[in-house]
Amino acid sequence: MGPFAAFPTRQNSSSSWAISIKLVIISVLLVLLLIPSNMVEGLITERAENRDAATAEISSQWGGPQLVLGPVLVLPYTVRSQSEKGVITEETRYLSLLPDTLATTGTLAPERRHRGIYEAVVYRAGLRVRGAFQAPPLADLGVPAGDVRWSEAFVAVGISDMKGIRNGLALNWDGRSHPFEPGVPNAAVLPAGSAPTVSTQFSTVLNERRRYSKYQGDDDERNSGSATNGLNVAIPMPDEAALTRRHTFSFDLDLNGSTGLLLAPLGRQTTLHLSAPWADPSFIGAFLPTRRTLTGKDFTADWQVLHLNRNFPQHWRTDTDRPAVDESTFGVRLLVPVNEYQKTMRAAKYALLPLTLTFLIFFFVEVLTRRRFHPFQYILVGLALVIFYVLLLALAEQMPFNAAYGLSALVIVGLVTSYAAASFRQRRLTLVTAGVLTLVYAFIFVVLQLQDYALLVGSLGLVVVLGAVMFLSRNVNWYNPAPELPAAPELPGDVSAVA
Secondary structure (H helix, E strand, O other): OOOOOOOOOHHHHHHHHHHHHHHHHHHHHHHHHHHHHHHHHHHHHHHHHHHHHHHHHHHHHHOOOEEEEEEEEEEEEEEEEEOOOOOEEEEEEEEEEOOOEEEEEEEEEEEEEEEOOEEEEEEEEEEEEEEEEOOOOHHHOOOOHHHEOHHHOEEEEEEOOHHHEOOOOEEEEOOEEEEOEEOOOOHHHOOEOEOOOEOOHHHHHHHHHHHHOOOOOOOOOEOOOEOOOEEEEEOOOOOHHHHHOOEEEEEEEEEEEEOEEEEOOOOOEEEEEEEEOOOOEEEEEOOOOOEEEEOOOOEEEEEEEEHHHOOOOOEEEOOOOOOEOOOOOEEEEEOOOOOHHHHHHHHHOOOHHHHHHHHHHHHHHHHHHOOOOOHHHHHHHHHHHHHHHHHHHHHHOOOOHHHHHHHHHHHHHHHHHHHHHHHHOOHHHHHHHHHHHHHHHHHHHHHHHOOOOHHHHHHHHHHHHHHHHHHHOOOOOOOOOOOOOOOOOOOOOOHHHHO
């Protein structure tokens, strides 16, 4: 054996260069196929936006997410000031007083509404609100009793979307009924608050995209606006002595809404009892229920909040800072268990895995059998694997996600396997291709079902895949992966030998 026997021959070097060039081509094709994969993610986002638009349209016609504020007892008073020229001006201000006790009992009647293929949940709430007021002396509140316009006292209630009101409201005050009228003279007589934030499908999909990219667009957490919309009912007070007495109140509110319902803890002691025939509630806001019962068909929940648990006072004047209650509201959101867009987006993030493994199979077949595949064949297979996610999205909008995933995987695995059978013309290699694709899609499906352990299982799966590739390629001579068979020995009397 000569000193250069260990070096590859020119033929082996040519073969190794051909393998290297093919690897570069495959790598470039993988990068190029990420372009349609990213376009699929854009399509998923667009479909999620379409669903949110349909949901918003239903809510705008029925009634949006609701926040109920109140009741608040309001006393108008006059503030007089004198200018340098001696001109006396008068200004009307308001003193807002919160109740001592506030107890709300309600039931939600959810309904499913449709716009085309999209579904939204709306509800009709029947609320019974009752409680009591007992105001402190005006001297403790910084308002002179002589400045109060007692005959103009009123009670205000804030509702974020007033078109959802479905009954004629009347306040029962100390046993006497007083009808509500729309509007409040000054928005500051009610605390500032916002209706439940709607977590849209678009924002959910956007969060999935952010997990894997540096995209930092604005949130699309929709807020349905401040609950400065209000009702008022005149409750004349004779004098300060009447104000400091205990006054009971109650009213019934029949309210249409969508997505969620929030209440503010305006009483020194606030309680809420809610029930609904809905299997998927999400308790939202600053306080969780003190007691709840969940079954497969309905839920019951009870809240109890003290004035010490919140960060705003029992009274304020409109010339001072208006309290904000957003950090103290609590309630429930009725979830629609629709997560096909989120799961499809998560599945699309694994697009590189089936592409890479399928291309590796074709590459190994090339290397070990000297059967050549054109880059166009790689592109066809890659596009079939990308179309899987489009098919999955389309089917998931029409059927449960798990069934859509299984049907999509069956179609694509069958398509790629059929093409591999025609290209390989070897049953064993075709079965290997089908088996690998089946395992890959099964692995992705398992990861999609996990939440807390998705990263762990995904990482372990990738390690196993890499280990399997290393094991199967351990004996491949990359300089001469498929050496040609030696030439047959010359037979005696061969004409060419005699020549």
